[in-house]
Amino acid sequence: MDKLIKLKKLGKLGKEVSHVLSNINYVKIVSHHDADGIAAASIMCNALYRSKIHFQTRIISRFDENVVEELNKENQKDLIIFCDMGSSYPHLISKVSGDIIVIDHHKPISTDREFLHVNPHLVGIDGAYELSASGVAYIVATEMSKDNIDLGGLAIVGAIGDKQLTIGANKLIIEELIKNKVIDVKNGLRIGDGDIQELLEYTIEPYLDITGDREAIKNFLDQIKVNRKLSELESSQLHRLVNAITLKLLKKASLDAIEFVVGEVYILNKEIIKNVFDYVWTLNACSKYGELGIALSLGMRDSSALEEAKHLSLNYQRKLVSLIKYASQKVKQKKYIRYVNLIDSESTGVVAGTLNRYLYPDKPFITFNTIENEGITRVSARGTKKLIKKGLDLSIVLRKAAQKVGGNGGGHNIASGAGIPIGREEEFLDIVDKMVGEQVRY
Template identity: 45%
Template sequence: MVGIDGATDISASGTCYLVARELGTGNLDLAGLAIAGAVGDRQLFQTANAFILEEALKAGVVSIRKGLKVGDGNLAEVLAYSTEPFLDITGYPEKAAEFLNQLGLSGNIENLSAEDISKLASAVALKLVRQASPEAIEAVIGDIFLLNRELVHNVYDFISILNTCGKQKVYGLALALCLKDSTIVNEVLSLTKEHEKNLALDIRKNVEKIRKGENIWYINTVDALSTGSLATTVVRYLHPELPFICLNESEGIQKVSARGTRELVSKGLDLAFALREAAGAVGGSGGGHSVASGASIPLGSTEEFLSIADRIIGDQLRKNAGGKAK
């Protein structure tokens, strides 16, 4: 309504922050939560997000360091069990250790020198350039936001904790972290470390089951740990040339997560429309953003849903390729 794109320019956290900001200048310390929301939603720091970031930097609420956009901790563990970035060594601790040995690196990532960070980032970039989308390299190398007023400073650790608490349905722990309850920090860090390890192994197992349609990549899963993480991983690091749709049967419901890239959106992709139409056609419901969307559909309607979504997405991409308006 005001020319700001909720898919790229401001998150729900950012919107809440702008309201809190108007309630009094004492609320500027909450800007770190807005930055975490934007990073967690993989947004761009332009328009509204740029305004929030500039204010946060000026107030010292947030600071920046350069490097690999991952959480802090032991290098081997971070690379073996982080799904951002998803590399050929992800899910394989012995391969991660061998990779680091070849680089002559060890210890905790936050303690690396600028030279070592550069060496690590270059080696990771070489792995990514072979298969990942262009925006994937941009997404994992560059500015790391440090949330100076939060209990967990590295923004990637912070959002990993919030995501884990959501997946594990321990919402109170996430809220306690945002309310700066220091008594729960060790608990949520341990919970997150275990969840991320399981998630990396789950994604590694599932990527072997991916299938290709005419205009999409897709997978059928049962009780996957995180369909959103799986979908994002595939479209960003494995098959960026087409959108990816993940269907997951859980608790008697068929849930759908779909992801694209900004490049595909520029070519006409609109996953919100595609999933809304395809889900509606089989008696379900769907929607979201052009680059990321979701749906719920009845059990047994998978093949019909995929066929309709595949056709709609193909029409979107062909229409734009033909030089017509989106």
């Protein structure tokens, strides 16, 4: 009952947004470029379109001074809706001209700027685990019209993209969507659908000792007598496959990884990509290849670019397997953290998360990506639920450490990012290592 009361409180904030939008003719949407941010933007685009409100959407990789400057040049009076960003950057939000609405799930930091703010943390819901930005956008959309309940599948896409749990507000939303036949649920491997040999070769969820090795995968599947499309496996075959993969994961992986790979699989009845895990990978691929128009068109249920999107997804997963194999050979460590340095690379958050969950779960993992032509090093940090229970909060660590070296950072306790000047990496690492040592009770 407590969970329902909190969700209703969030709904009241969503109702305030609905009231404001009922008197608006044009809106700018600015959202983050990961699966959750794109899903949140897609929900709002659909809701605005159905309400006959004109809109323009912009998907960005990071919220910084340059974005604020560009927005202020373009805009003095238009309403801007920020999705999956804004709550943790009060110094930037306070500089944006015009009226703003923030639809986010990152831990809020107080600011003197007044704006309409819809965030689960404001009503006692944990935005790191229990509700993503797309989940918040779904709450807003259903307050705009109850008919928008069919957009709920996109909220599940965002939650899965952010590695959230089926608890709290997420669980309540899933139950509502099942009841209204927006989604179906079955148990199995949470790795998308397709030929099982190809899935294990190119997916990093799970990342196994045989990932990327076609011959080793064939031998593995021959031993357990499984080899066909995942959705076509008989229950006994699926059981053997799940058990065999779980045994491999138990050797090194974190409990987080095992829990995420085996469990509920969500089928999105209203979307053009039915398997939620396939949808997440496709959005991430579109983002990394800069095909954000395709990503948003999928969210608007336009199937014209579906085949191209699937092709991007497969190429992206192949590249990730190679990148993670390379990065795993370059890992270094300090007393309380592990890290790897990359140059002009992609998907540093995925690299950090994969290496942390599947190979090195005992310490937080930091990935550096030096972007020479931008003069910046981007940082991704990941932890596990076990480390969080011991006191780890990466949002605090990265925000404070980045500020001390002239950068910006923030995010969630379990997953955060930062941007710092090139050449300050070692100083940043020393600060992070010290702070993690003070936080975590090893």
